[in-house]
Amino acid sequence: xxxxxxxxxxxxxxxxxxxxxxxxxxxxxxxxxxxxxxxxxxxxxxxxxxxxxxxxxxxxxxxxxxxxxxxxxxxxxxxxxxxxxxxxxxxxxxxxxxxxxxxxxxxxxxxxxxxxxxxxxxxxxxxxxxxxxxxxxxxxxxxxxxxxxxxxxxxxxxxxxxxxxxxxxxxxxxxxxxxxxxxxxxxxxxxxxxxxxxxxxxxxxxxxxxxxxxxxxxxxxxxxxxxxxxxxxxxxxxxxxxxxxxxxxxxxxxxxxxxxxxxxxxxxxxxxxxxxxxxxxxxxxxxxxxxxxxxxxxxxxxxxxxxxxxxxxxxxxxxxxxxxxxxxxxxxxxxxxxxxxxxxxxxxxxxxxxxxxxxxxxxxxxxxxxxxxxxxxxxxxxxxxxxxxxxxxxx
Numbered sequence: 001x002x003x004x005x006x007x008x009x010x011x012x013x014x015x016x017x018x019x020x021x022x023x024x025x026x027x028x029x030x031x032x033x034x035x036x037x038x039x040x041x042x043x044x045x046x047x048x049x050x051x052x053x054x055x056x057x058x059x060x061x062x063x064x065x066x067x068x069x070x071x072x073x074x075x076x077x078x079x080x081x082x083x084x085x086x087x088x089x090x091x092x093x094x095x096x097x098x099x100x101x102x103x104x105x106x107x108x109x110x111x112x113x114x115x116x117x118x119x120x121x122x123x124x125x126x127x128x129x130x131x132x133x134x135x136x137x138x139x140x141x142x143x144x145x146x147x148x149x150x151x152x153x154x155x156x157x158x159x160x161x162x163x164x165x166x167x168x169x170x171x172x173x174x175x176x177x178x179x180x181x182x183x184x185x186x187x188x189x190x191x192x193x194x195x196x197x198x199x200x201x202x203x204x205x206x207x208x209x210x211x212x213x214x215x216x217x218x219x220x221x222x223x224x225x226x227x228x229x230x231x232x233x234x235x236x237x238x239x240x241x242x243x244x245x246x247x248x249x250x251x252x253x254x255x256x257x258x259x260x261x262x263x264x265x266x267x268x269x270x271x272x273x274x275x276x277x278x279x280x281x282x283x284x285x286x287x288x289x290x291x292x293x294x295x296x297x298x299x300x301x302x303x304x305x306x307x308x309x310x311x312x313x314x315x316x317x318x319x320x321x322x323x324x325x326x327x328x329x330x331x332x333x334x335x336x337x338x339x340x341x342x343x344x345x346x347x348x349x350x351x352x353x354x355x356x357x358x359x360x361x362x363x364x365x366x367x368x369x370x371x372x373x374x375x376x377x378x379x380x381x382x383x384x385x386x387x388x389x390x391x392x393x394x395x
Contacts, residue, residue, distance in 0.1 A: 149366075
C-alpha cells in the first residue's frame, strides 16, 4: 500500500497539497518516511527526479524496488484511512504487549505516559474557510454530461453533473429501464459506461440492440453477475479506474445485502449509502431503478432513509388513455405518453413535471415540446376558403 501511494504521488504531483493534508509522515515505515522527505525537497516532482536523489544503496533497497514497480492510481488519496488504521493497530498492539509484560512482572506503569497522541494524524485535515475557498477556485469545473434526452437535459440545465446517485421509480411497465438504457447508450458515444444487467438476461438485451448503430458498443460494458452490494462496490471501483464514468444498475430488488446491518431496514439502506459514497469518492454518476409502494412513491421499498442518499429522484407514471381514440380501446394506459416527474433535484433545485412521448417501436422517450414538434395554430377560415375554391375548379 505504501509503495503504491508514493509511486502515485510521483506520477500525480499536482496532488501534493492534498497528500500533505491527508497523510502524516508518521504513519509510514521509516524507509518510506525517508523517501517522502526527499520528495518534499524536489523542485519538480517526478520519478526521474526522485531517483536522482537516491544513493546506490537506496536504489537497490526492497522498498524502492516496490515503488518503482508499483502501478500508480489516480485516486490514491483514498488509501489514507486504511493506512492510518494499520498504523494505529500496530501502535495498539505494541502498547498491549507493553502492558501485558508489566502485568506479568507485577509492575505498575504510568498510563498517562503510555497514551499515544494520535491527534496530529488528523489535525492536518482541518482547513479554514480561506483554504477551502482557495481549493474551490483552483478546482476544475464540475463536469456535466448530456443525457441526450431533451426533457431530462432541460430539467438539469444541460445534463447530469458527476458525483451523483440518481434513482428512478415508476408505475409498472412505464419504461424505467428503457429510459436509463437510452441515457447510457447516448452517453456511450463519448464516454465509457457500464450496465449491471440484473432484471433480464444479457442475451435479451443483445438481441434487441445488436443491429443498432446509435451508440458506441465498445464503450458500453455489461455485467450480469456480482449481485452482492460489496461485490458491486469492488466492480465499480475497478471500472472507474478504467475510465467508466456512468453506471446503470437495474434494479434495487436484485442487489443483495444479506450480512451487513442489524435489521432489514439497515441492510436495505446500506445499499444506497455504499453507492452514494462511491459517487462522491470516485466522481462518477450512478443511475438505479428502484421499486416503491403505492402508498409511498417517494421512498424505495424497505428503506425510508434511502431517498436521502440520492441527489436526484425521477419518476415515470401512466397517462390515461384518450377515450376518443379507438386505437386505445382495451388499453390500460396511454401507449405513447408518460408523465415524467423530477421529485428531487439537488443539482439545480428545480422540480419538473411534464408529459413526454414514448415510442413503442424502439422503446425510447422524447419531448412532446421540442422545436419542430410544437402545436401550430391554424386559421380554419383560410382552410375553408381554400376548400371552397378547389371545389369550384373544373375536373
